[in-house]
Amino acid sequence: MSSIIIDTSASRKVRELLRFLLESGKIDAAVTMRKIPEDSSYDLALITDASNLDEAVPIVPVMTVNAGQVLSSISTSGKKIAVVLKPCELRAFVELVKREQGSFENLLTISHTCGGVFPLDLVAAGKIEELLPKYEKIISKGEVPANTRDTCRACEHFIPMNADITVAVAGDCESGKGCVMYLNTDKAEEYAEGFSGERGELKFDPSALKKMLDARLLEKEKLFASIxxxxxxxxxxxxxxxxxxxxxxxxxxxxxxxxxxxxxxxxxxxxxxxxxxxxxxxxxxxxxxxxxxxxxxxxxxxxxxxxxxxxxxxxxxxxxxxxxxxxxxxxxxxxxxxxxxxxxxxxxxxxxxxxxxxxxxxxx
Amino acid sequence: MKKEFTPRITSFLCKWCSYTGADLAGTARLQYPTSIIPIQVMCSSRVDPVFLIKAFLNGSDGVLIGGCHPGDCHYETGNYHARRRFAIVKSVFDSLGLESKRLKLSWISASEGPKFARVANEYTEEIMKLGENPTRKSIFL
Incomplete structure (x- = not known):
């Protein structure tokens, strides 16, 4: 399986990938986070035309709805859909598929190592953009941002399980530049064929995120004790x-x-x-x-x-x-x-x- | 004089085994305490975890599920599922620090009248030791 070196920000590269997939007709729709143009908030969007991708920010520490839940109602439409999910959203969708509430058949799942998301009150208050630079710095060092959701800080499953494409944004790279996109499955190779970017044979190495895992486990202990x-x-x-x-x-x-x-x-x-x-x-x-x-x-x-x-x-x-x-x-x-x-x-x-x-x- | 505490044990008994076992205990005139309040269910797997919780929160001092022995379920696998669900409820109770001793699952076949009487006696004694369920007193549940 191959890898793609990201020469711009990770979020932008994923947006380019979605644009490529939509324009080449490989997918019918994309599901991604989007910045609402009229205000400083975010939402999850189902986009069928590449011209609407300009506001898309596929990787952003905001979860307005668990995308796994939303997917259950559209994944069986028969249309090909690429979806950008946080690791827990992907796991939630796996749980739903087990309950016959969705299907992976026509989906291309793109996920990323996750630094946690901000609580919705910060999103509603329009604070995300000012918080982002510091957040990205902290997760690139493999540390845990303090103002994210309590269960995010205590989450040990921040590396996606079973994603077709994994984008590594936490830990070893300065969030964005120099990050790597890993194509994990044949499906991913097939979809990404013809997509620009320097190819390599890099393997995802979870051990680079050991520091983050240890910090999270410590947070988990604290969280569980607090209850x-x-x-x-x-x-x-x-x-x-x-x-x-x-x-x-x-x-x-x-x-x-x-x-x-x-x-x-x-x-x-x-x-x-x-x-x-x-x-x-x-x-x-x-x-x-x-x-x-x-x-x-x-x-x-x-x-x-x-x-x-x-x-x-x-x-x-x-x-x-x-x-x-x-x-x-x-x-x-x-x-x-x-x-x-x-x-x-x-x-x-x-x-x-x-x-x-x-x-x-x-x-x- | 202080009134003696009589526990109330809500008992979900499977029609094919435990309920018939309880019947047998009756017809054989075996002694067992009045604390057992039997409710017939078609299978131990009919007992949704929320039945146990509802009984517990409504002040039952103990909740008993009686089913066929593993392998003997009238519907072949019901009691295996009941066992898993029971393990989940017990685990939730333990995690929250609630008294999981007030929940019991027992395999009693249709021919085990004496076992039914023994379980009823022993479990009642156990509950007597635990005393009244605090949910009885807590009015705002």
Missing amino acids: TEDGPGLDRLLDTFGKCIGCHGCNSVCPICYCLLCDFESANFDYNLPYFEEHLSRRAALRLPPDTIFFHLGRLTHMSFSCVGCGMCSDVCPVGIPVAAVFRKTGEKTAALFDYVPGRDVEESIPVMVYKEEEFSDIG
Whole structure:
């Protein structure tokens, strides 16, 4: 497999690649982050004409929506699509494909080593451009930027798994210039054939990012410890989730929560008079809306083992519940039960769909 | 005089094995405590993790799932799936520091009336030691 040396900024080079693919007709559409021309914010865009690529910034530390979630609704259109994804977005999409919510067949996936993304309030405040130079400097040194999402700082899977093309922007190169684009699959070679740039035979070397990995693991330890700092148990649970207003925002932005009709939004949770009467016969008071804590515990058992830690849930929470941190911490344990890593391999079944005859002999 | 604590153990029993086992315990006039509140399900895999959580948050002192022995499931593989889901719920409880001892899964076949009575007795005793579920008192759950 070959590699392409990047002679300009990494983001610009990926944009050139998308332009080349669109103009040569190799793809029908591209999915990439884009700078909104009218203001200083960003969004994710589905672009079919190369003339609309001018504002595209494929590699930018902003996640307005988990692209894996969006892909699930367009990947089966039969059109050829190139998509630029952050590693966790790609993993989320792998999890969705396992659940038959998408397909890799017509996709060219381009991903990059990720330094983490900024929380959405910084994006909305238009602060990204002034933060970028410092951010790029920090990740090129293989360090962890302090003002990114908490789960990003604590994320150890910042090297894309299974991407057709990997762009290395963190660690060894001065973010952009001198970075390398690695073509990992035959599909990538086929699509990139005829694309300009100095070719080589370089192999991606994860060991260059050891420093970043160590720093992240340390951050992870700190993050996990912060969730139980006042001691575990029911009181702590109330402390953590008691603020929940029941908006289900975390659920709606979660790429893994794909169910068209979530149990928690179904008629099972239509509260009527008998429900209140029954509850109040046992308890002197009832929290309204009911079942907010139940909702979080339910989601934890339903999908925490597939949590990729993108951090969307914490970012959209209006009352500041560290949803993502709790899910990462709990999810790491539930996934470990089955030696499972979400998004690692599309051929690997999700743990609740398969079983082994000999396992969990301590249960039952 | 202080009233003695009687636990409430919500029990999801599979129709083909554990529920029939409980029936057998009854017809054989074996003694087991009234703490067991049986709910018949078609298979132990019918028990969604949220059933356990709901029972727990609503103040059940213990939650029991009874299913066929591994390999004996009426639907062939249901209980293997139930076992995985149960392991997940237990792990979530442990991660959050909730008392996972209040959750139990037991394999009881249709012919194991005595085993049903024994499990009911032992589990009730275990729950008596743990005491009342704090979720009973916590009004804002």
